[in-house]
Each structure stands twice: as C-alpha cells, then as structure tokens.
Amino acid sequence: MFEGLVLNSDLIFLVVLPYIVTVLFLMMTIYRYKFQKFSYSSLSSQFLENQNHFWGLVPFHYGIIALIAGHLIAFLIPRSVLVWNSHPLRLYILEAAALTFGLLTLVGLIAIILRRHNNPKLKMVTSVADWIVLGIILIQVFSGLYVAIFHGWGSSWFASSVSPYLWSLITLNPDVQYIAALPFMVKFHFIGAYLIFGFFPFTRLVHVLVVPNHYLWRKPQVVRWYGIKRHAQDAR
Numbered sequence: 001m002f003e004g005l006v007l008n009s010d011l012i013f014l015v016v017l018p019y020i021v022t023v024l025f026l027m028m029t030i031y032r033y034k035f036q037k038f039s040y041s042s043l044s045s046q047f048l049e050n051q052n053h054f055w056g057l058v059p060f061h062y063g064i065i066a067l068i069a070g071h072l073i074a075f076l077i078p079r080s081v082l083v084w085n086s087h088p089l090r091l092y093i094l095e096a097a098a099l100t101f102g103l104l105t106l107v108g109l110i111a112i113i114l115r116r117h118n119n120p121k122l123k124m125v126t127s128v129a130d131w132i133v134l135g136i137i138l139i140q141v142f143s144g145l146y147v148a149i150f151h152g153w154g155s156s157w158f159a160s161s162v163s164p165y166l167w168s169l170i171t172l173n174p175d176v177q178y179i180a181a182l183p184f185m186v187k188f189h190f191i192g193a194y195l196i197f198g199f200f201p202f203t204r205l206v207h208v209l210v211v212p213n214h215y216l217w218r219k220p221q222v223v224r225w226y227g228i229k230r231h232a233q234d235a236r
Helices: 002-035 053-076 078-085 088-118 120-125 128-150 154-170 184-202 204-209 226-235
Strands: none
Touching: 002 154, 002 184, 053 078, 053 088, 053 154, 078 088, 078 154, 088 120, 088 128, 088 154, 128 184, 184 204
C-alpha cells in the first residue's frame, strides 16, 4: 500500500506537475509579452540602494547561471559527463565546483533578501510575488545544497538517471521509473524546480528572456536626474 502511495505521488508531482507548469509557463509568457511588454524588466532597485547591490545580485547571478549551465550540460550530453567523471580527480573537481557555485548562490540570495527586508525604500517596492519567488528559490537552493552534501556524485546519477527521465517527459513518453529509487530530497528538489518554472512568468524573472541580456558585464551607468534640474531652474 505504501509503495502504491509513493508511486501515485511520483506520478502527480513528477509527471503531471511538469506538464501543467509547462503549459502555464508558455501561455502566461506569451500573454505577458503580447499585452504587457513593458513589464519585461527586472525593475532594477539599484537607483534606490546601491551600497549593498553588488554583494547580492552579482554573486547570485554568477552562481545561479553556473548551476543552470551545469544542469543543462548533464541533461544534453550525459554520456560526455559520465566519461568526464570516469576519472576520479575530474569528478572531484566537478563536484567541488558545483558545491562552490551553490554556496555562492546562497550567499548572494541571502544578501538580496536582507537588502530588500532591511531597506525601507526597497521594502515598499517589493511585491508579494517577489517575496514568494525569493522564498521558493531559497528553499530550492537549500535543497540543492542538501542533495550535494548528503547525496554526492550528483553529476553522475543526474546524467545516468535524471537525464533519461527528463527526456521521457519531452518525448511525451514519461517514465518515472528512472528516478523512482532516488531519495526524497532529490525528488523534492525536482518539485521546487517545477514550481519556480510555473511561477516564473508571473514575476520579474522574465527579464532573463530578453535578449541580449548584458547585465553582468555592462559598464557602470551614469544617471542624470533631469527632473531635479528642471525643478531647480523653475525655482530660480
């Protein structure tokens, strides 16, 4: 009976949920781009507070981009990853790098949350959706670090088990047996990723879909407040 319950929950959260959030993602992204184009922005808060901006946004962005790239590589070319991991030293380097980027993401994310919570100006412009997505991402990062620490060699079992499972979803022939034996926290990490994916088009995260996105390497920008200048001229 317990095995049947687990199997049913796997089907709901690891088969049905991915398709639901994919449809939601596509429909809402298209709708928002067509009818709310000007909302496709990160709504940068750098103008409101810049002292702690770097220590949150930059570590978080570099960390999360590296992690996503690593997941994509293991998904797209799993055999190459397994060949790379066949040498113990290379496996250790890959696992250490993934853990480092995970910690970098966590540090940046905590800095972002504290910055928005402790600064009154930022707190006023932070919506409920912002807090929800920050909370989900925080849980996702914690679960990812937990998996990396307590269920090691993730790059290998991701390539050998998770990649075939994801491809089965894409080919519309879902097979949860690939990951049925994986620990609960690994499955929990999958569910968190699906929830972020489904909630994605409702938040400011959609700015990553804008191409080109040169935020991380753009030069410092100089902002001139013409409104203040005109006000001073009027006063004179």
